[in-house]
Amino acid sequence: MTRRPLRPLARILKARAEGGNPDAIEAENLRLRHEEMRDKARARAEGRLVVLGAMFFLAFATVGGRMGVLAASESSEPQVSAGGNPIIGTRADIVDRNGRILATNLETHSLYAHPQDIQNAEAAARGLVEIFPELKYEDLYELFTGDRRFDWIRREISPEQMQAVHEIGDPGLLFGPREMRLYPNGSVAAHILGGASYGTEGVSSAEVIGVAGVEKYFDNYLRDPANEGAPLELSVDLTVQAAVERVLQGGMTLMNAKGAAATVMNVHTGEVIALASLPDFDPNKRPVPPPGDRDDSPLFNRAMQGVYELGSVFKIFTAAQAIEAGLVSPSTMIDTKGPFYWGRFPIRDSHRMPDEMSVFEVVTESSNVGTARIAQMIGVTRQQEFLRTLGLLDPTTVEMVEAPTARPLLPPNWSELSTITISYGHGLSVSQLHIAQAYASLLNGGTRVTPTLVRRTGAPVVGERVVSEQTSRVAREMLRGVVTGGTASLADVPGYEVGGKTGTADKPTPRGGYYDDRVIASFASIFPASDPEYVLVVTLDEPMISILDEPRRTAGFTAAPLGAELIRRVAPLLGMRPDVETSVPLGVSLTAQ
Structure with missing residues (x-):
């Protein structure tokens, strides 16, 4: 844009020749320049207001649309998306040659104590002894009144036992989720399977590891998440x-x-x-x-x-x-x-x-x-x-x-x-x-x-x-x-x-x-x-x-x-039919009446 001169030489010389005032020409040109600058600033401000208004409109439209979607959908509890616990991982099943379960996993809980949070050591100890008769009251009372900050009570408990401990109501008795290895057929094939136990343990998880038999021989396979839970198929026929x-x-x-x-x-x-x-x-x-x-x-x-x-x-x-x-x-x-x-x-x-x-x-x-x-x-x-x-x-x-x-x-x-x-x-x-x-x-x-x-x-x-x-x-x-x-x-x-x-x-x-x-x-x-x-x-x-x-x-x-x-x-x-010769002829025969 060409900038307007305040004292154009031609007009100044002409005004002097005619006896006019050159300062009036400068004042007029200065006024015109200020009006041009004002009009440009107003146009720029109006453009910014339009863009800002459009942005606010889009923002409110997005929020309104999301609120409409939430209002039209069923409510559900939010879930946290996180990686698996580094200690616990689902151990693959072991099945027989016909796909029948020999070893699998069961979700359960462990019971542990924070003695410093026990409110009534005597009542807690007596309540646990009633639930777990193999525990001793004297040992539990000594634990709950001692200086230890943590101790296991039971590595595995049933849902019924968990509810009974809940009813004791002491905040120092806590639970941790874990998986245990279950052999639904009891002692059948015990020496083949061997058994499993806990390795690294935490309050909210435990690592299940094989200790003998095929459980230990195939321990890496059974724990490998790359197998995507595929069971280990044995040659054994459970029946x-x-x-x-x-x-x-x-x-x-x-x-x-x-x-x-x-x-x-x-x-x-x-x-x-x-x-x-x-x-x-x-x-x-x-x-x-x-x-x-x-x-x-x-x-x-x-x-x-x-x-x-x-x-x-x-x-x-x-x-x-x-x-x-x-x-x-x-x-x-x-x-x-x-x-x-x-x-x-x-x-x-x-x-x-x-x-x-x-x-x-x-x-x-x-x-x-x-x-x-x-x-x-x-x-x-x-x-x-x-x-x-x-x-x-x-x-x-x-x-x-x-x-x-x-x-x-x-x-x-x-x-x-x-x-x-x-x-x-x-x-x-x-x-x-x-x-x-x-x-x-x-x-x-x-x-x-x-x-x-x-x-x-x-x-x-x-x-x-x-x-x-x-x-x-x-x-x-x-x-x-x-x-x-x-x-x-x-x-x-x-x-x-x-x-x-x-x-x-x-x-x-x-x-x-x-x-x-x-x-x-x-x-x-x-x-x-x-x-x-x-x-x-x-x-x-x-x-x-x-x-x-x-x-x-x-x-x-x-x-x-x-x-x-x-x-x-x-x-x-095993599907084998006995090859037994019979002395009675097979088929239909006529008999005299």
């Missing part, structure tokens, strides 16, 4: 597991045994369908390990942690290896005249045997002498290699934290004498799970399987070959012969074609040597023998029954009939 434990408990009581264990495994996949150990415990209230021998503790897993000399169940390994190596055939005659001496050590049979028997008869009649002579043909090195191939010389890789501790006990000097005694199950201590793995690998067609507690999907992975299909078939026929006409005749179950081997081993003393009247009785079996699907191993610790006033401890009278009852109960639960 079969419960049936096995029930029958095993009855058998242990009937046989007056100190303990018992049983394992059911799929021979093709290595999946553990059931694994039971007695005595057991309730993982909801996991006990403290008692002092003394760990074998006496209910926490001790006899099926996996217990390594024992299992006796004659090993004889099928010796016979199968000799057949596979071409050293013998099932009909080869073996000198079984006893006793058989190796140096000054005699090898004897449990009862009188013929002087000569076939390899088939050596297994079915359970001859120690015959098995020892077959082992001599095999030799030390080849026996070690074969047993290692079956997984009998190393800890199992099953998914439990206790598995590495179940290391087989090998002879310090694997001599020819060791080879002889190991051939019939003495001198090498293994767990029941080792035997289940070895039987499955030998008898499923001859391919090695690895035991697992995790449900496998898809086609089974074929392991390395341990024996030929022909040798595996011959071994199955031998075990079937043991049941139909040998030492395990009480294990026969009509319709399920059971094949198996009994084993009775003297129990070692803590100071060396063996007890005269204590044994470990075992029965290792497959069913059906012609085309096996499952392997069952059952073990009794120090069984004894009386027959005609005579004590009987051998597996043929104790473990074998218990194994038969287990198969009779669980085979239908």
Whole structure:
């Protein structure tokens, strides 16, 4: 904009020439300049007022619109959006192979005290003792009147107990939310699950951690939020597991045994369908390990942690290896005249045997002498290699934290004498799970399987070959012969074609040597023998029954009939129909009236 001059030279000269006043021209131009400035300022102010008015209008319109939305919507309590507590996180469920809950979480509360806020120490202590009888009034009163600022009263309380504490009405008794691990089936599968406890604790949360079994082995998986709560699927069948434990408990009581264990495994996949150990415990209230021998503790897993000399169940390994190596055939005659001496050590049979028997008869009649002579043909090195191939010389890789501790006990000097005694199950201590793995690998067609507690999907992975299909078939026929006409005749179950081997081993003393009247009785079996699907191993610790006033401890009278009852109960639960021939023709028939 061109600024108006106050004293234009042309007008000033003209005014002087005409006798006018040049100052009047300057005053007029100054007035006009002020009017222009006033008009510009007014226009600027009017524009600002319009913009400010528009802004106020938009602000009031926004507030009014939001108020209208709130008025038209349902009222609700405001919720705070915040990240999860760093201590507590939902632990994933554990389910069986059919999706049934084995372990889950339950929301509960803890009870703690701020002694400095307790208003009536005597009344609070008496009220808590009435609610929790295991607490002592003297201890609570001393706590409430002492100098401590914080102490736990109970880590877990029920809703009913929480309400009862509320009714005491003392502000020094406070509650904190937390999750607890719940095992809805009680003691069923206790040794598999292991149990859980609290790690890091706060007044409003607690970290649930696994302490044993699969709970501890899969602790990182179960706590990992990246899994989005996906459950851990085990290979165990809850129905079969419960049936096995029930029958095993009855058998242990009937046989007056100190303990018992049983394992059911799929021979093709290595999946553990059931694994039971007695005595057991309730993982909801996991006990403290008692002092003394760990074998006496209910926490001790006899099926996996217990390594024992299992006796004659090993004889099928010796016979199968000799057949596979071409050293013998099932009909080869073996000198079984006893006793058989190796140096000054005699090898004897449990009862009188013929002087000569076939390899088939050596297994079915359970001859120690015959098995020892077959082992001599095999030799030390080849026996070690074969047993290692079956997984009998190393800890199992099953998914439990206790598995590495179940290391087989090998002879310090694997001599020819060791080879002889190991051939019939003495001198090498293994767990029941080792035997289940070895039987499955030998008898499923001859391919090695690895035991697992995790449900496998898809086609089974074929392991390395341990024996030929022909040798595996011959071994199955031998075990079937043991049941139909040998030492395990009480294990026969009509319709399920059971094949198996009994084993009775003297129990070692803590100071060396063996007890005269204590044994470990075992029965290792497959069913059906012609085309096996499952392997069952059952073990009794120090069984004894009386027959005609005579004590009987051998597996043929104790473990074998218990194994038969287990198969009779669980085979239908596994979807297996008995193959029983009927003498009554099926279908419609005419009868004379």
